[in-house]
Amino acid sequence: MTSQPGSDRPRPRVVIVGAGFAGLTAARRIARLPVQVTVLDRRNHHIFQPLLYQVATAGLSPGEIAAPIRSILSSHSNVEVLLDEVIDFNLEQKQVITREQIFEYDFLVIASGATHAYFGHDEWEPLAPGLKTIEDALEIRRRVLLAFELAERRKEEQSATNSTTDNNDDGASASPLQFVVIGGGPTGVELAGTLAEIARHALNGEFRNIDPRRSRILLIEGGPRILPAYSDELSRKAEQQLRHLGVEVRTSQMVTGVEPGAVWMGNQRISASVTLWAAGVAASPLGRKLGVAVDRAGRVLVRPDLSIPDYKDVFVIGDLAALHDENGKLLPGVAPVAIQQGDWVAKAIARDLEHQPRRDFHYFDKGSLATIGRAAAVAQIGKFELSGYFAWLAWLFIHILFLIGFRNRLLVMIQWAWSYLTYERGARLITGSDELPGWTETSLQPRKGDDAEPPISSGRRSA
């Protein structure tokens, strides 16, 4: 029922599933066309993903990097936003099926993104949380901060029960805290670098029984080098900067087991106060509901115009889409690709409404930036490479610039300037667990109600 602009027939209805970078960009652009737009998301807020690691590491508050979707889109009177979960599609009938109702569409844009992948070991998830949502970030924050609190208290108990031990042995008798980050992509690198900063600087002088600076931070990467999407040279520089910050980097090491308090690599057991997962993503399960081909990660193999085979009116964009560039290289799951695809879909729909032929999507790569930690980053802009302080400044500038909302930009800049000067981290709150007290070592593991079964039930589990 694609109608002519200006006619009194109902406007074409566009349904957009998901309001990440891809879906939100699509919504804003499509809203300019003579259509009715419905945005469906299971969260009420859009997250500025590139800064989510700062929430996990207590540098920022959730409200500073997230904004209500309906607030971002409120100026578009032809856009409605509904909090709902899509569970299936009926492409023949042009219907989107949510838990509560059915939506009819003329055009469908699916941008439901990706989630963590544990390579067939879903039982590792509660033991090694990943970083995708605000809740994930707060759970990581809780575990990291709690690990220090627990160590401080355990040391106090030791000195109380064993009064012959000199209390000034600086924690030599207890094993220091050990944080293990699995996965050497951008998220793993950010997390490891920032954890090092917390342990070396932010907590300095605040504990009486432990020395946070003695904590070890390990970054484990299965491949031969970290940040594999960057050049060899930048990879090497990133590793140098990480080591300088105090992170131990181990490449070509495959994690074969995760259990409470430890990570296994083959026969080697590494004790881990906290384990974080940044090793892989899988596409949203909605991709498999479309009945078209998907790749191993569940990404939908889209046509060059981002629609799916046999259904010209259904687009898949962002992390859920698998598209290869002219050189046969898969486009990466990064914000610029998602934003350009969201933008492109609006153009495709506009051309359809004007009965013009569609064009193919081409990604324009403006460059890549990855932050590592305090004043450390790498940047690749075409042939041009940059690392260290100036790459970090570029990263900071671009990310604050793209953050949604003027107020948020100002607040985040103040936070950043403050913690750069003082090393303080402003959001060091342990929240989320109603029953903090009485926790023992296992409270760094799954929370009450989670499935707490250890993944490896052999006798080699620790304490």
Place this chain on the structure above:
Amino acid sequence: MTSQPGSDRPRPRVVIVGAGFAGLTAARRIARLPVQVTVLDRRNHHIFQPLLYQVATAGLSPGEIAAPIRSILSSHSNVEVLLDEVIDFNLEQKQVITREQIFEYDFLVIASGATHAYFGHDEWEPLAPGLKTIEDALEIRRRVLLAFELAERRKEEQSATNSTTDNNDDGASASPLQFVVIGGGPTGVELAGTLAEIARHALNGEFRNIDPRRSRILLIEGGPRILPAYSDELSRKAEQQLRHLGVEVRTSQMVTGVEPGAVWMGNQRISASVTLWAAGVAASPLGRKLGVAVDRAGRVLVRPDLSIPDYKDVFVIGDLAALHDENGKLLPGVAPVAIQQGDWVAKAIARDLEHQPRRDFHYFDKGSLATIGRAAAVAQIGKFELSGYFAWLAWLFIHILFLIGFRNRLLVMIQWAWSYLTYERGARLITGSDELPGWTETSLQPRKGDDAEPPISSGRRSA
């Protein structure tokens, strides 16, 4: 084992339980004495309680009104902070018993505060959350924001299933959202006033199917007037200001039942999309572990020097203490009382160390301030009374001044200025529930895992 300053005997050990206003003030002051201080709290953070309602109503983020206790106290090298829960005392042996260990003390300061009281109806708690912790505030925020989202979606379903109904009836067919706040003290007044501001202004123009301005906000008070601690005149003015903001105030009404979706007052049933509890507090259960007399609310009847009968070295301060002033009036459970008592305990211990006789505590009442909402407040300073805009400015100034940390003061001021000018609320995130989708009306009720039994099991339950 009270030792002489300067001797090589171990310093007297002071254990402080709880780091609210009373405990934190005590810790800071006592740290100046030649003693060793241990602060025990079940949370890692101190909360600036007067601004907690702003977190509940999406105006501020948790990190802006809370700070890690160990960070606040880090400059005092003779203070250690431990995250632990006190479960009992052995006053004869001078021991504090936590879940994990036993602490010996020479002086004990108990400042574990108060929690919500449901007047013997603890089953109402999951249905009508109160506001004491960060988690409480986020849960209230979740319920309030979710109520609007749910209404928007339900209206969409109605127009989809019943296409004969004109979609422009402006929600007349659906009952508007109704928020019920139980209790007309300062917290209830703040919550009701701010909810009205959200409904009337902050959400304006963001929904397509409902009109948030049509929401009703009811404030129910059992006594004859709201803010009973203030003069009749100020009570009346506060009520006027609330009505002006759009709140319906009902006094002399006792709530007799709370059930999912409704509140009962005798035979009268009021439907309630969200119910909030601000009607009463009970002292921390630790008060009853001391074996001394407590009042009906569980507050410890302390001696004029804030110690407890028979145990001169045990002090109870803040909301857990019941002390009457010269006129026989119970000191209110407010921050100034807690702070002055914390300060006073340090003086008492200092006098003990110097073998000077203790003096009695006297509260110096500098005045009271209660905020009502946007540019509305009441103030009572001795005989001097103030209400409206200038009272609100005074409230704002004093509260931002006393907020802990320069960075936080700056951030909160920016947030405030921004939302005053734009009516925006910066922290409108629905978080905490992993399974938002698929929720129905009951998801505004207790979360999964809570005890969801309705309090009234007769046939009069709705929906």
